[in-house]
Amino acid sequence: MTVPDHVTSHLRALGLTDPGPIHYNLKPPVLYEMALAQDEGQLAAQGPLCTRTDPYTGRSPRDRFLVRDASNIDTINWGAVNRPTDAATFDHLQERLADHATGKPLFVQDLYAGADPEYTMPVRIITEKAWHSLFAYNMFVRRPAIDRADFEPGFTVLDLCTFKADPERDNTNSEAAIFVSLEKELVLIGGTHYAGEIKKSIFSVLNHRLPGENVLPMHCSANEDPDGSTAVFFGLSGTGKTTLSADASRTLIGDDEHGWSENGVFNFEGGCYAKMIDLTPEQEPEIYSTTERFGTILENVMLEDETRTPDFTDDTITRNTRGSYPIDYIPNASETGQGGHPDHVIFLTYDAFGVLPPVSKLTPEQTMFHFLSGYTAKVAGTERGVSAPKATFSTCFGEPFMVRHPAEYAELLGDKIRTHGAQCWLINTGLTGGPYGTGERIDLQHTRAMVDAILTNQLNDAPTTPDPVFGMHVPEHVPNVPDTILQPRNTWEDPDAFDQQAAELARMFAENFAKYADHVSAGVEAAAPTA
Structure with a gap:
């Protein structure tokens, strides 16, 4: 040209x-x-371009x-x-x-x-x-x-x-x-x-x-149902943001970066940059299908020598293997990249301590608190038997990209959820029954059922019980989810050990939030958990 x-x-x-x-x-x-x-x-089987960045x-x-x-x-x-x-x-x-x-x-x-x-x-x-x-x-x-x-x-x-x-x-x-x-x-x-x-x-x-x-930039994915009801999903790496938003029954607006303006939600991007590690067609069929398309870039994914077939389990270079592809490679992607004002705002966290409820409803003040906290937990590593989870707080669920003071973004979020009546939720995609080494990951099908119940408004007015430590409102029943897992204390063999672990996580939340206390209202500060 x-x-x-x-x-x-x-x-x-x-x-x-x-x-x-x-x-x-x-x-x-x-x-x-x-x-x-x-x-x-290298040219990978089925057409992607495979590159290395090490x-x-x-x-x-x-x-x-x-x-x-x-x-x-x-x-x-x-x-x-x-x-x-x-x-x-x-x-x-x-x-x-x-x-x-x-x-x-x-x-x-x-x-x-x-x-x-x-x-x-x-x-x-x-x-x-x-x-x-x-x-x-x-x-x-x-x-x-x-x-x-x-x-x-x-x-x-x-x-x-x-x-x-x-x-x-x-x-x-x-x-x-x-x-x-x-x-x-x-x-x-x-x-x-x-x-x-x-x-x-x-x-x-x-x-x-x-x-x-007056536009809120968000590190989140977004989708909408056929009637135009929009949802946004915040979450740090490994919490399931891309997986849970890639729902075949809903239109994908985008998987990573969005703005919330007076017009509604809009995607910043025209493509997706998804994690590829351990990708399978059974768990994530829409994303897997992009790895068989010309135009997709597979970054740091290892290939079989003779067939050039990608091995998504191979982390020789890194576990942060990535795939870059145009968003229209996802069959149900939005043609406009735009949606309405969110009816639901969902925060995703991987709690490796096993004490947060798998689903809970948040007040606007609790929403701002958890938005500023941006909590997830990571396992330090298992190669040499290291098993202690590590709390990670990334404000606004995207601290490395938040150029202004986090309180500015939190105030914008609070204003918009109040103005447009969005329901806000915290979903734990991490562990239940104990911390890392003892507990088990919450079943993905149960997590999907919780998300489905939220998006179909089945939990909006459902009876809830306040969590005694973290204060969120925990539904007493979710369709297709065992009632026993909704209260995490009930899944632990030793309730006293749960109480100690919950108090320790609450302490970490409070310690992290101290740096924001002078920048938020008393209502947001009061949403902090009690140890």
């Missing part, structure tokens, strides 16, 4: 004055050809910096998550990346972040790898060429993954660098091949921009 003048002039403005050939808005077949020709990956097999949060200046000094929650840098350091790195790009082919994709035309942001993704350009094509919103005739990027990502930063020279933490300048509307990425940095950097930008327009 001919490169428009506005693209070449923009590249020059970025300092990219002497690159190699510019490949503009290439489609997947050509990007496949170029990626394979440049030895960027040693960086996930985001690199310690290597992300935001330029601190007069315009954002009071709007960003500066600290260990949002690390500040200065304009001079950013400009120096930009010059270094421009030098690195000399003579190198560059791939440019003009795309959009946000399916709602009222809030969409044009994004230009510039990469040195063909497969990263394919990733951008998959993950952002695609529009016909006629809509891009006068394209002007609202933000640009320059991703030169083979560049390696010098910490002493470039003022970075490592050879990887993810630098964001809100003023220059530019993201610089170098030193990491992990493609997720591209989409998450734009998510962070939207998390800063949209609250000023």
Whole structure:
């Protein structure tokens, strides 16, 4: 495709004055050809492109910096998550990346972040790898060429993954660098091949921009039923967010990033970036089917030597194996990426301590408390018999991407659920009957039955019992779920051990929430559990 003048002039403005050939808005077949020709990956059986990103097999949060200046000094929650840098350091790195790009082919994709035309942001993704350009094509919103005739990027990502930063020279933490300048509307990425940095950097930008327009940015999945009743699912990695939202009976709006505006919910993306580890056609048929499609990228998934068949159980490179594919590869995906105001807001947590109820109803104040807490628990590891679970608190269920103070997002959420009458729920997809090593994971079919009962409004007015420690309202009966598992204390052989474990988790909640207490109302503070 001919490169428009506005693209070449923009590249020059970025300092990219002497690159190699510019490949503009290439489609997947050509990007496949170029990626394979440049030895960027392997062709997997059934058509996916299989790539590797090691040693960086996930985001690199310690290597992300935001330029601190007069315009954002009071709007960003500066600290260990949002690390500040200065304009001079950013400009120096930009010059270094421009030098690195000399003579190198560059791939440019003009795309959009946000399916709602009222809030969409044009994004230009510039990469040195063909497969990263394919990733951008998959993950952002695609529009016909006629809509891009006068394209002007609202933000640009320059991703030169083979560049390696010098910490002493470039003022970075490592050879990887993810630098964001809100003023220059530019993201610089170098030193990491992990493609997720591209989409998450734009998510962070939207998390800063949209609250000023009374839009709540959310790290969540969303779906709707045939009558248009919408639900959103918040949850950290491993809690079942993608699995539980990919319901064949409902339309998938999106699986990871959304906004909640005065118009309703809208997807930020045009694709999905699903975990692939231990994927099976029995448990997740819709997602599994995408791994047999041309255009899908399988990231860090191992292939059988002779057949090139993906082995989704192989975690040789990482357990964070990923699949990137256009959202319309899911048969029931929304054509518009938009839905109404949520009738149900569902928080998912994997409680490895085995003390949270499998389903509970939340008041608006409890909703804001759990939103700010963003709790899940992870097992430290089992390779050498380590069995103690570890509590993880990621505020707003997406702390690494929340640029503003968490209380701002919580207030927005509280306002919207009150205005639109959303019912709010906490679902524990973790353990019952004891902590890790003793308890068993709550049966997926029981969890699905709980979600189904919520989405069909069967629990809205159902009788509930307050949890004595955490205060949530636990339904006394859920269709197709044994009553005995609804109260977790009843599933433990030793009730006294349950009480001790519940009190310990309540203490961890309270300790974590202390940092937000000065920023929330008394009602939200009172929603904290009592040890």
